[in-house]
Amino acid sequence: MVASTGPVARGRLHGQVAVVTGGGSGIGRAVVDRFIAEGACVTVLERDADRVQDLASVHGAQVLCVDGDVRDPSIHEETVLRTLRTFGRLDTYVANAGIYDYSARFDDMSTEDLRRGFAELFDTNVLGSLQGIRAAVPALRRQRGSVIITASSSSSYAGGGGVLYVASKHALIGVMRQLAFELAPEIRVNAIAPGATVTNLSGLNVFDQQDTRLQGVPGFQERTARSLPLGFVSTPEDHAGLYVLLADAADSRFITGVTLSSDGGLAVRGGGRRRDNTVKERT
Numbered sequence: 001m002v003a004s005t006g007p008v009a010r011g012r013l014h015g016q017v018a019v020v021t022g023g024g025s026g027i028g029r030a031v032v033d034r035f036i037a038e039g040a041c042v043t044v045l046e047r048d049a050d051r052v053q054d055l056a057s058v059h060g061a062q063v064l065c066v067d068g069d070v071r072d073p074s075i076h077e078e079t080v081l082r083t084l085r086t087f088g089r090l091d092t093y094v095a096n097a098g099i100y101d102y103s104a105r106f107d108d109m110s111t112e113d114l115r116r117g118f119a120e121l122f123d124t125n126v127l128g129s130l131q132g133i134r135a136a137v138p139a140l141r142r143q144r145g146s147v148i149i150t151a152s153s154s155s156s157y158a159g160g161g162g163v164l165y166v167a168s169k170h171a172l173i174g175v176m177r178q179l180a181f182e183l184a185p186e187i188r189v190n191a192i193a194p195g196a197t198v199t200n201l202s203g204l205n206v207f208d209q210q211d212t213r214l215q216g217v218p219g220f221q222e223r224t225a226r227s228l229p230l231g232f233v234s235t236p237e238d239h240a241g242l243y244v245l246l247a248d249a250a251d252s253r254f255i256t257g258v259t260l261s262s263d264g265g266l267a268v269r270g271g272g273r274r275r276d277n278t279v280k281e282r283t
């Protein structure tokens, strides 16, 4: 007797298409892997050629890699055009690529440092996101699609970076809110705000931080874990399901203009400390 295999389960994003900027590493990479596992095809706009190669070899025809920099105004039209040519539609745009300032202190910066640091960080984190979303709007509108912006706990609080990074992540909440208002009713726009996450997040070229990696900073993981109610530092995979939720209109069609936090309880910590101040094993 031949056993019935039953219906094949479809992923939550079966048949959908997404663009993810900075999808070669960290949070973006986890989102790409998860979207593909949920049945989507994904275009990745990424500046690191080795990461682009790895994505292509792991995901084959389900991924389209565009080698480029989000600061380049012409790369975004090309990214959307190639996505439409390859996959035929665009449902979700994830504005994720970003860099950090490694808590560069305001009063240590010369006026010239401030000007150059601002330009590099805001061109990447804020203007890079705006340019990408702008290019995606017509295709997203056709699908009644959605934009997801990677914000941060630094979108709400001081102390998770220097003034340039914290200001850029606050600015992205303004971008998300205004675009949720302007692009409704066809396009939903939301943000996800991860707390400290073990990634390769790199710093500013103009401050010579381009080779610094967040996960390599001595004591970063232990210090952060100790400060959080949940007692551990997140991995990129801890946030990826939230991106699926917001991309999946079946479960989030009434959600726009919202920031979902994924921060280990940072928001409720206040000045308090956990009674048990040990670092928890992630299970």
Ligand SMILES: NC(=O)c1ccc[n+]([C@@H]2O[C@H](COP(=O)([O-])OP(=O)(O)OC[C@H]3O[C@@H](n4cnc5c(N)ncnc54)[C@H](O)[C@@H]3O)[C@@H](O)[C@H]2O)c1
Residues within 6 Å of the ligand: 021, 022, 023, 024, 025, 026, 027, 028, 045, 046, 047, 048, 051, 068, 069, 070, 071, 096, 097, 098, 099, 124, 128, 150, 151, 152, 153, 193, 194, 195, 196, 197, 198, 199, 200, 201, 202, 214, 236
């Ligand atoms: N790691 C954290 O603790 C943390 C916390 C909250 C928010 N975030 C945000 O998450 C996002 C992703 O960062 P991550 O931590 O995964 O770091 P990551 O460095 O591992 O990943 C970012 C990716 O973006 C790419 N990228 C950077 N600048 C680019 C540019 N100009 N053009 C194209 N690609 C570019 C990088 O090459 C890298 O592959 C960023 O917006 C960051 O601000 C990170």
